[in-house]
Amino acid sequence: MNIEELANLLRENGVVGAGGAGFPSYAKLNSDADTIILNCAECEPVLKLHRQVLEKYAYEIVSTFAEIAKAVEAKKAIVAVKKSYKGAVEAVKAVLKDYNKVEIKYLPEVYPSGDEVFTIYEVTGRVVPPGKIPISVGVTVFNVETVYNIYKAIHNGEPVTQKFITVAGEVKNPKTVYVPLGMTFKEVIELAGGITTSDYALINGGPMMGREASIYDTVTKTTNAILVLPQNHYIIQRKNANTNIDMKRAMSACCQCRMCTDLCPRNLLGHPIVPSEFMHAASSGTIRDIKPLINTAFCSSCGLCELYSCGQGLSPRTLITEYKGELKKQGILPDRDIKIAPVSKMRKYRGVSKERLTARIGLAKYETPAPLDTAEVKVNEYKIALSQHIGAPAVASVRVGDKVKKYQVIGKAREAALSVNIHSPSDGEVIAVSESQITIRQEGGR
Template structure:
């Protein structure tokens, strides 16, 4: 298969990164890659869907991953997987000899192993340039569900219309379910039985990098998990704090211990991100040296500084994110051509064990099995967003009153970086705007 043919399949079928920011996967394909890497590190605590999906569909995913490797002309395909995922590793080992050039790289149970910059270093020993792309190191990274979606597009011409989502924490039966894109978070959570806390909050994504969601929010191509948490849980309370107060707290109680920088995963890989230096400058209103502010662009927002490292429960990640957003609004771009310094020799001793992280976050009691159920959840209505990916939103090609069938293209990819969007249920189009399309089931 030619690269352009595989790119068309991915773009037409709406394949994007199934997690994170939803980068359109077709745009990653290039003959400049010598390595393709599959991320099965399950970066966030409590999430289980990638290991479950890879165990259940090991052959199909490996076959597709190998096809991608051959298509781009890479010399190796590496599956990065935590060594604790014993059953998934066994499923992979049954077929791995059938695919020359494909190998496993076993990873430690530390956070944030799923950060692609960290994963690339662990699996290949290569250090990505600050602000650079993996392809500069000859690497393309996909996650497990993305490759499974490529498999369905290639083998069955099936576009992305559904999403696997783990529902965990304060629910009666933690579960990983398959739901139509555009259904509500309430409908997803209902699949896990009764909620076991009186005043629940939906935390969408992982506990480290997720956000507080609303029950009416629609599921998108990047919705990986819903954590149902008590409103007074420390994770929820930290997320609800205001930056103005966080900055005043930093000015009054930061003890200058430097632990946020010592444990920063990107800093330890030689990137010029220094949370402690930034906190000192920001809390004092010191602008004599602007580098601590400019270098906020290189923060990955993993949350180690804020959720684990800081003994004073300060918010470096949040304040860094505010600074990044402010720089973008002001049209200030990250410095180009910055090269990393050598990897910190102490890096191996400054990794964050996931078991300890869960204990510190008050999540250990929620670390339970969440069995995968692949029967698609039936819903009566979906609200499908036209922008579920980085780049230009898809452009609607249906109008109110149209009847559509599941899998039918309802929005075509725009010019530039974009992918198409498809109906996730069959029914009648009841609303079309420049932001979403609503479909009511027949």
């Protein structure tokens, strides 16, 4: 299969990055990539899907990864994984002998080793320039579940209609489930035995970069985890903090110790994001040097500065995120050809161990196994979002009252735009269509 054939297949079958922003995978296929990386860092505390999926489907994933390498004519295909994921490492090694282009490299057991820029440096020694994408240094990165979805599209003709999700925290039986798109979080949590506390809050994603969610939210192609925490948990309190108060606290308490900068993973790679300088400039109203403000665009929002580094409990990430959002709205862009500093000599000593991070943010008690359960799951109704990826949403191609078949296209990729098809996870009837969502009642459902 050549690049064009593979790209068409992935667009048709709705394959997007299974996590993060959901970048359509067809648009990542590029013959400029001399190296492709399978990212199995899974660096957020509590999440446990990628390592288990890689262990269970090692043959499917490694063989498909080799096919992608062949299609884009990459010289190297590297499985980037942590040594501590012993089951996944053994499973990959067992199939590796049949794929001479594929090799394993081990990532450090630190946060955020799954950040693409971080992973690429660890694996290839190349630094993706600030504001640029991995292909600018000849690399393309895929996550484990994305490659599994590519396997299903190539070999079974199956589009993406399911998602692996770790359900953890205050639930009876933490587990990693494989569920249809469009289920509510409430239904997914019930698969893990239900919530064990009355006063709770939900996070969609990992504790560091995930966002607060509701039990009525629905599963999309990028839902990696549902974390249930007590309402008064440190993580929830930090996510709910008022930014005006955060700014006032920064004004009164930032002692310019620079710890946020010293541990900033992007700064350590030479990127010009300097959170301590931003905090000084923003909280004191200093505009003599606007660089620390403009360069907020280069922050990855990893959250380390505010959830781990700052001894004063201040919120550089939140304030930076607010500031860069404002710059974007006003169309102010940083210089994309900015010169970067050399990688810091201190970088190797300043990695934040995931174990320490987990303890620091009060999640050690939730760092339990979340075994993979791939039993088929059905619900009565599926609420399928038409925008589950970065780029243009799909356009509904069904109407209320239509009968649909499992895997049928219900949302067409927008022509000449970055977009992918959306499919039905079940036989059923369309009972509602809006600009953003299609609701399907399963055949035989109530």
